[in-house]
Amino acid sequence: MNKKPTFSLDQEAQFSILFDKHYQRLYNYAYKLLNDIFTSEELVQETFIKLWEHYHKIDKSHRAIESFLIVTLKNKIIDHFRKDQTREKHNNLYSLYSDMLSEINTQWDLLQQIDIIYENLEQKTRDIFQLSRNEGLTYKEISIKKNISIKTVELHISTALIAFRKGLKNYL
Amino acid sequence: MDKSHISKAELWAYISKTADPDTIRKVELWKDSSEYDKELFSQITAIYLNTKEYPVSVEDAKNRFLRYPRNTKQKTVSKVYKLLKYAAMIAIIVTAAYTYQQFSESTSQLISEETSFGENKQLKLPDGSVVWLNASTLLTYKGNTPRTISLEGEAFFEVAKDTAHPFTVTTSDGLKIEALGTSFNVKSYSNTSIVETKLLTGKVAITSDKYLKERVLLAPDEKVIFDRNSKQFFKQDMVKREGRIAWREGKIEFENQSFREIANDLYVQYQVKLVFKNDEVANSKFTGVFDKNTPIREILEILKTSKEFDYHLITATDEWVIK
Numbered sequence: 164m165n166k167k168p169t170f171s172l173d174q175e176a177q178f179s180i181l182f183d184k185h186y187q188r189l190y191n192y193a194y195k196l197l198n199d200i201f202t203s204e205e206l207v208q209e210t211f212i213k214l215w216e217h218y219h220k221i222d223k224s225h226r227a228i229e230s231f232l233i234v235t236l237k238n239k240i241i242d243h244f245r246k247d248q249t250r251e252k253h254n255n256l257y258s259l260y261s262d263m264l265s266e267i268n269t270q271w272d273l274l275q276q277i278d279i280i281y282e283n284l285e286q287k288t289r290d291i292f293q294l295s296r297n298e299g300l301t302y303k304e305i306s307i308k309k310n311i312s313i314k315t316v317e318l319h320i321s322t323a324l325i326a327f328r329k330g331l332k333n334y335l
Numbered sequence: 336m337d338k339s340h341i342s343k344a345e346l347w348a349y350i351s352k353t354a355d356p357d358t359i360r361k362v363e364l365w366k367d368s369s370e371y372d373k374e375l376f377s378q379i380t381a382i383y384l385n386t387k388e389y390p391v392s393v394e395d396a397k398n399r400f401l402r403y404p405r406n407t408k409q410k411t412v413s414k415v416y417k418l419l420k421y422a423a424m425i426a427i428i429v430t431a432a433y434t435y436q437q438f439s440e441s442t443s444q445l446i447s448e449e450t451s452f453g454e455n456k457q458l459k460l461p462d463g464s465v466v467w468l469n470a471s472t473l474l475t476y477k478g479n480t481p482r483t484i485s486l487e488g489e490a491f492f493e494v495a496k497d498t499a500h501p502f503t504v505t506t507s508d509g510l511k512i513e514a515l516g517t518s519f520n521v522k523s524y525s526n527t528s529i530v531e532t533k534l535l536t537g538k539v540a541i542t543s544d545k546y547l548k549e550r551v552l553l554a555p556d557e558k559v560i561f562d563r564n565s566k567q568f569f570k571q572d573m574v575k576r577e578g579r580i581a582w583r584e585g586k587i588e589f590e591n592q593s594f595r596e597i598a599n600d601l602y603v604q605y606q607v608k609l610v611f612k613n614d615e616v617a618n619s620k621f622t623g624v625f626d627k628n629t630p631i632r633e634i635l636e637i638l639k640t641s642k643e644f645d646y647h648l649i650t651a652t653d654e655w656v657i658k
Contacts, residue, residue, distance in 0.1 A: 212651060317342065
């Protein structure tokens with residue numbers, strides 16, 4: 164009787180790590196498509212629940228887990244749109260969702276591409292760009308924080324933007 | 336200032352709303368000029384939009400996930416906690432209980448019987464009494480005193496006659512229901528505010544060291560409700576059909592019950608939670624009988640015909656939000 168809870172604790176610890184690794188990205192992705200905090204959180208939760216249920220029989224490599232998560236989440240988003248569509252049909256507000264299907268795939272490719280671009284940036288450039296993008300700091304604030312000149316900040320930003328323009332040229 | 340040339344960094348500052356007033360003026364002039372590069376502007380806007388992170392608490396999500404009851408493994412764990420909370424007793428898994436039962440006649444070994452969501456079970460106690468457990472119920476007793484029962488949930492008892500040994504059922508509030516050759520039903524789910532005792536035949540006395548100075552006696556077709564909030568007892572005659580104890584026939588029955596009370600019955604049967612966002616709806620009363628295998632959605636649809644409300648399911652938590 165003691166064995167099982169111990170095992171599940173282990174699995175909980177593993178899931179804690181998986182949440183840290185994947186949750187924010189999956190949430191970003193869901194939110195971009197759904198534009199709804201509540202539904203996005205729900206669907207990502209359900210995705211992790213499904214992973215939990217299938218965890219014993221899937222490969223524990225990063226790639227396998229990531230692809231399980233994303234395939235599950237994509238399907239949940241598709242289901243969600245389908246349900247919405249049925250609801251709208253009932254209200255005689257017919258809408259197409261085939262555009263949505265390609266959007267679902269494109270969005271994920273795009274997010275992955277953004278991750279790759281970030282990874283290929285130099286650490287310093289990435290830090291500075293993210294201070295601007297995610298923290299909303301001005302160049303002046305960044306220059307003080309990083310103890311560099313504003314010109315250098317601008318240079319890093321510009322380097323990052325060139326990389327993004329190049330890396331995302333198929334999406335922009 | 337060079338109006339004709341705008342650097343990407345300036346454009347980025349403008350688009351990301353971190354630019355100083357000089358840069359803003361410069362970019363706006365540029366946008367109105369012939370030098371304006373629409374493609375560059377829209378690309379950088381797209382980079383800005385697509386690199387957006389949406390703030391969310393990963394910790395909250397994680398905690399919610401870890402709290403979510405998943406499989407039988409998890410349930411066993413939570414039942415153990417329930418038991419501990421219940422009486423700080425030794426936990427015994429149900430399957431083992433049967434084995435213990437044979438040896439426990441003369442021991443003080445704790446025996447427990449439980450049902451999960453939607454499950455009913457009939458069992459015979461060592462003294463010959465018969466018990467039907469409704470869903471999500473836990474019944475425990477010591478092997479050497481099978482007529483002293485602890486109950487969490489709902490059960491119907493047909494007590495074997497034995498005047499020398501009173502048959503008692505104790506609830507988590509310490510309410511003691513004592514019977515002599517009787518059939519009665521006790522409903523005491525810890526997540527509701529009432530304990531209800533219905534008597535069909537025989538005689539029942541309810542005592543409580545904490546809440547009662549003298550015992551409450553029940554005659555057939557009477558019921559006593561204990562309100563956990565006000566700590567008060569109410570004695571009522573049973574409505575005719577109540578004596579049927581619908582759940583024993585595989586039915587869920589509501590007799591002029593509030594939606595909130597019905598929600599608990601649905602919870603123990605279907606393991607679904609109803610969350611009310613509208614008090615008026617939660618307090619409206621319904622009467623009806625459903626087969627236990629009626630899908631929850633259908634029940635809600637039927638209830639909807641007599642009172643207007645909206646509902647939707649959150650699948651992750653199995654919660655139905657009622658508005």
